[in-house]
Amino acid sequence: MTTDLWFDPTLCLIGGEWRPATSGRTLPLVNPSDGSEICQIARGETADIDAAVEAAQAALDGEWGRMPAFERGRLLTRLGQLVLDKVDELAAIEAADVGKPLTQARADAVALARYCEFYGGAADKIHGETIPYLDGYTVYSLREPHGVTGHIVPWNYPMQIIGRSVGAALTMGNAAVLKPAEEACLTALAFADLAVQAGFPAGSLNVVPGIGAEAGAALSAHPGIHHISFTGSVATGALVQQAAGKNVVPVTLELGGKSPQLVFDDADLDAALPFLVNAGIQNAGQTCSASSRILVQRGVYETVKSRMAEAYGALTVGPACDDLRVGPLISNRQKEIVTGFLDKGADLTIAGQGVLVDHAPDTGAYVRPTLFADVPADHTLARDEIFGPVQVLIPFDTEEEAVRIANSTDYGLVASIWSRDGARQMRLAKQLHAGQVFINNYGAGGGVELPFGGVGKSGHGREKGFEALYGFSQLKTVAAYHG
Numbered sequence: 001m002t003t004d005l006w007f008d009p010t011l012c013l014i015g016g017e018w019r020p021a022t023s024g025r026t027l028p029l030v031n032p033s034d035g036s037e038i039c040q041i042a043r044g045e046t047a048d049i050d051a052a053v054e055a056a057q058a059a060l061d062g063e064w065g066r067m068p069a070f071e072r073g074r075l076l077t078r079l080g081q082l083v084l085d086k087v088d089e090l091a092a093i094e095a096a097d098v099g100k101p102l103t104q105a106r107a108d109a110v111a112l113a114r115y116c117e118f119y120g121g122a123a124d125k126i127h128g129e130t131i132p133y134l135d136g137y138t139v140y141s142l143r144e145p146h147g148v149t150g151h152i153v154p155w156n157y158p159m160q161i162i163g164r165s166v167g168a169a170l171t172m173g174n175a176a177v178l179k180p181a182e183e184a185c186l187t188a189l190a191f192a193d194l195a196v197q198a199g200f201p202a203g204s205l206n207v208v209p210g211i212g213a214e215a216g217a218a219l220s221a222h223p224g225i226h227h228i229s230f231t232g233s234v235a236t237g238a239l240v241q242q243a244a245g246k247n248v249v250p251v252t253l254e255l256g257g258k259s260p261q262l263v264f265d266d267a268d269l270d271a272a273l274p275f276l277v278n279a280g281i282q283n284a285g286q287t288c289s290a291s292s293r294i295l296v297q298r299g300v301y302e303t304v305k306s307r308m309a310e311a312y313g314a315l316t317v318g319p320a321c322d323d324l325r326v327g328p329l330i331s332n333r334q335k336e337i338v339t340g341f342l343d344k345g346a347d348l349t350i351a352g353q354g355v356l357v358d359h360a361p362d363t364g365a366y367v368r369p370t371l372f373a374d375v376p377a378d379h380t381l382a383r384d385e386i387f388g389p390v391q392v393l394i395p396f397d398t399e400e401e402a403v404r405i406a407n408s409t410d411y412g413l414v415a416s417i418w419s420r421d422g423a424r425q426m427r428l429a430k431q432l433h434a435g436q437v438f439i440n441n442y443g444a445g446g447g448v449e450l451p452f453g454g455v456g457k458s459g460h461g462r463e464k465g466f467e468a469l470y471g472f473s474q475l476k477t478v479a480a481y482h483g
């Protein structure tokens with residue numbers, strides 16, 4: 001696949017200037033569809049993070065810090081339009097960089113534009129309150145930015161995660177330092193270029209690509225950062241929280257999950273089936289909110305199993321530019337992790353598997369989507385996040401058993417209930433450990449308006465929707481005594 005870039009991918013954006021990493025070092029970016037090198041990217045390190053944080057602080061002390069909320073909103077809205085104008089280019093770049101089939105990559109670019117539109121419109125609609133208090137006082141609250149915000153973004157949904165995290169931070173008047181993933185950072189650089197075109201002042205958005213243990217660690221430990229938003233693995237999230245904790249900096253963590261769908265005997269199976277499968281194989285299963293566990297009540301278990309197995313048989317896997325249902329994983333390293341899990345399932349029954357197209361290069365990071373049946377709820381495949389196109393079917397008898405199994409992992413990101421029983425829907429929506437619960441759907445189209453985040457090892461804090469704007473700001477209480 002040829003990818004035309006309209007920006008120089010070897011540079012960082014710091015203080016409104018595009019410049020190479022201070023060390024002059026670069027890293028190769030690999031196309032996971034065939035293993036070829038797309039280009040080199042900057043290998044930012046501590047010196048670059050220092051410069052980016054300094055530039056962000058200077059922006060807060062200058063034009064950006066004084067800009068009225070409605071003007072920030074206008075910039076975001078303009079940025080959303082520029083993203084929309086480039087949707088096809090962004091999709092092609094993401095397809096090459098992440099291996100995402102073009103249709104899915106395009107949906108991410110449209111979502112990025114939606115975040116800019118949503119937050120652009122919200123910028124001047126967030127405000128403090130007046131608080132009734134003692135005689136002689138007037139008390140009110142002010143919503144203020146944290147200051148310099150750090151954003152550590154993974155490779156699975158760069159555009160969506162940048163939109164929800166950087167978009168919300170800028171809306172509230174923070175100045176952002178973004179560290180994209182070393183495996184996929186081209187759309188972060190494209191976004192930064194469009195932000196410059198939209199008129200964001202120098203230093204309001206800075207982007208430093210680089211390795212996690214270098215640029216990422218420097219960002220999370222930086223004393224000049226006032227808030228960190230991290231999306232990625234539990235292990236790295238814990239490191240980021242620990243580093244930020246030393247500076248007493250608040251952290252939002254979004255760390256993935258093992259999200260269940262609960263299918264009851266009274267479910268509308270025709271409606272459920274597409275969601276049951278798609279939630280497991282979208283983006284080749286590399287989705288924090290992927291549904292990797294399908295819990296099915298005994299009365300419909302065999303039907304669901306055979307219908308899902310049939311759907312798996314029709315799944316084709318191949319290069320991102322073929323725009324099939326499933327593309328490659330992000331890297332051969334990720335392929336090793338996922339095949340390691342498949343090996344651990346050697347004692348289980350495979351109910352269905354997708355098909356790899358003949359012309360898929362051997363050098364690509366392909367894994368056939370795999371559906372395991374009759375999986376014990378305590379099996380590693382039913383408990384651990386695989387981050388690949390793998391789903392497990394777990395039978396259950398009673399509602400209580402279903403809830404117990406659903407809540408039995410360390411994670412709690414999302415869950416869904418497939419049932420026509422309204423009372424059960426309400427009951428389970430309360431009982432399930434998750435940050436989002438869906439009733440007779442899964443994902444609700446991923447709406448930018450819907451607050452998102454987890455409980456347990458899925459993390460803490462909420463992004464998306466208005467809720468993110470509270471997270472990316474702090475409340476100041478002003479109490480005036482006037483007698």
Ligand code: NAD
Binds near residue numbers: 233
């Ligand atoms: P990771 O958590 O290591 O990387 C995510 C981001 O953190 C990247 O930008 C990376 O550069 C950065 N990072 C890495 N080490 C860092 C450090 N010490 N300090 C600060 N930042 C650091 O994830 P990974 O290695 O790319 O993937 C490993 C596993 O993580 C996957 O198999 C999957 O289970 C999980 N994962 C989850 C999500 C999610 O959306 N929840 C996204 C990506 C990966």
